[in-house]
Amino acid sequence: MTDDLRLCLEASKDATALKSALAGTDVLTLVTRDAERIVRRLEVLEGAPDLRVLYLGNHTLDMFARMVSAASLCRGVHVDGRVGPFDQHMQMLLDPSLGLADYDPHAIFLSLELERVLPQLPAGLAGLGAAAREGLVEQALAAVASWIETARGVTGATLLVGNFWRPCRQHLGIADAKLGHGEAQLYASLNARLFDAYAADPQVFVVDVDHALATAGRRAAHGPRMKLLAKIAWAEPALPQLADLMSRYFASMVLPPKKCLVLDLDNTLWGGVLGEEGPEGIRIAEGDPVGEAFRAFQSAIKAVQRRGLLLAICSKNNLEDVEEAFRLHTDMPLGWSDFAARQVNWEPKHANLQDIAAQLNIGTDSLVFVDDNPAECELIRQLMPEVRTVHLPKDPSSYADLLLDLPELERVALSEEDLRKTEQYHEQAEREAVRVAAGDMRAYLESLETRLTFWPATRAEMTRVHQLFAKTNQFNVTTKRYRPADIERFMASPDWQLEVVAARDRFGDLGIIGAFLVERRTDAVAVDSVVLSCRAMGRGVETAIANRIKAIAAGWQPQGRLLAEVRPTRKNKPVLEYFDSQGFALLEATAEGTKRYGLKIAQAQSLDCPGIIVEAGAQSLESEAS
C-alpha cells in the first residue's frame, strides 16, 4: 500500500482531495509510518480542520494522536490534534499560559494510566481488605471527576475520557481471582462506575479504551521498553485499534448521519434464492450453520435498528413469495413490520432506492445499501455515489461482524425517539393513508387531531435536543449545529429561551419533534434557530411554533421587534419561505443568500393551524409573560 499511498498523498492538492483519496481505507491496516506520512501531508495542505482535539494524560500520547488524525481522515474527518504537556492535564485547564483558550478545542481526550493514579497498585492488593480496595476505587474516580468538573468550568468542549485498562499481568497471578477484591475486580468495578457516572452526561463520553486494547491484544499493546524510555503506554501495534475507536466518535460528531439501512433479501437476509427454493427452502433455521449465520446477521440488523436507523427492503422478488416467507418463518429475528419501507419488485435498484428515500422523507445520501450481488452494488456505486454501498462477501459467517463494524452506523448516544423510530414510521404510513382517503387537506389535518405540548428544554431532553440540532437538515432555518455545552448554556441563561415541542395524534405518539431557540435582546427578540423533524412537517406544526415564538416575544418585549433569519443550505428548501408565510417582513438579503426578517411584536398575529390543539406545557404562557 505504501507506494500507492505516496502517490495519492502527492496528488492531493488540498485537505478535501486528501480525504477523498483516502476514503474507504481500512484504518485497522494503517501502520505508524503511513499515518505519519498522511499527517505530515495534511499539515502542509490548505483546508480548515473539522475538529480541533486536545489530548491530555499521564502517558505519552503523541503517536496515538497522529494515528487518530490519520484514521479520522480516512473516514472523512479532518482532525487537527494537539498534545498537551505530559501529566499536566489539570494545569492545562487552570493555567491560561498553556494555551487552552487560544486553541479552543472542540473535544478534549483524557487518558490516565491507573498505576500512576494509584502508585500503591503494583505492590499488589494482598494485604488490603475490601474497604481499602473500595477506597482505591474512590480515589481513582475522584481523580477523573475533579478533572471533569474543572474542565466543565473552563471549556464547552466535548470531554472524551478513556477508561482504565487492565495490564497484561496481574501482580498476584491467578490467586488474584480468589482474593474476593483483587486487581481484576478493581478494574471491573472502577470502569463500571465510570460508565454509570457519566451515562446521562451530555458533555462527557467515557471511551472504552480497555476494550480496544484487549481487541488489539494486550501482549502486543504494552511493551515495557518504550514505557520505560518514553512513558509510551500504548505500543504501535495497538494504535490502529485505538484510532478506529476514536475516529468513530469524531465521525459521528461531524458527518451527517446515515438514517436507513436498505437490505437485499436472497443470500443477504437468508440463505438461498426464494424464487428457486420457495419459502420453505430458504436457509434461516437454527441448527443449520449457514442458517445460524443469517440469524446472527438479522440480530445485528435488529440492533442497528435500535440505534435509531430505519430498515428497508430492496429486493428483486415476487411480493407474494416474500410475504409468504415472512409468514412462514415467524421465528426469524426480523419480522415484516420491522421494515419502514419495502420495495419488492423487478425495477432497477437505483429507482427503488429513490422511492425508499422519498417514502421516508430522507435524502438518498442518508442510505446505507447492503447487497451480496456485485453487479447491484456496482450499479449503485456508479449511479448513486452518495449512498454508502456495502458489498457482502460470499460466505455469510462474517456478515454480522461486518455490519457491527461499520463506522457509518455509529451514534454517540441514543435517545427515546431512536428506540421508537420504526413504530413512528408505521404510524406515519397510516396517516398518509388517511390523507389520501380524506382528499381535502384541511379535513385531513383535522382528522389527525394533533396535540402539541411546548416546554422549556431541560437536561432530560438534552440528548434529543442535541440530536435535533445535529441531524435536522430540511426544516432548519439557520442550521447552527450546537454542541451539548452550548445547549446547556442556553438552558441556564435568562436571556435565551430554548423550547421543545412534542406531538401526538390519533395514530400514536411522535415524541419530541422540534425545538426553537430565541434570544431576548435589549430592544428586540431574535429567533436563533427553529428545527422540526421531517416526520412532522407539513401538518401545521410550523405555524404553531411561530405562534408560540410570537407569544414569548410579546411577553418579553411587547413594544419591540421580532427578528429572524434564514440561511439557505443545500437541503433546507422547506424553510426558505417560512417567515414570509408567518407574517414577517423581509428586511434584507445578503450576497450569501441569508435573508433577514422583522416583525413588530405588537402587530404579530397568531395564525390559524387547523386540527392542532396546543396543550399546556410544563410552564404556562401566563407565568412566563409576567
Added chain:
Amino acid sequence: MNQKLAELIADVLDMPVAEVTPRMVREGHPKWDSLNHLRLVTAIEEEFGVALSMDEIEAVETVGQLDEMIAEHCTPA
C-alpha cells in the same frame, strides 16, 4: 554506510536521503527528537530484525554509531 538505514532515517525524520551521513549528530538535531528517535528504533528493529537494549537506544549519538550497532547485531557472533 547501510543504504537501507539511510533511507529509513530519511523517511522517519522527513528529510532528503542525501543529507543523511554517518556524522549526523542526534544532539540538537531539529528533527531527531526523542520521540522520533524511538520511532526510528522501532522502524530499524522491524526492518533489520534486531532488538536493541535500552542502554543501546540511549547511547546512540550519531548515525554512524547506529550503523555500527546494526552491523554488530546482524553479524552472527
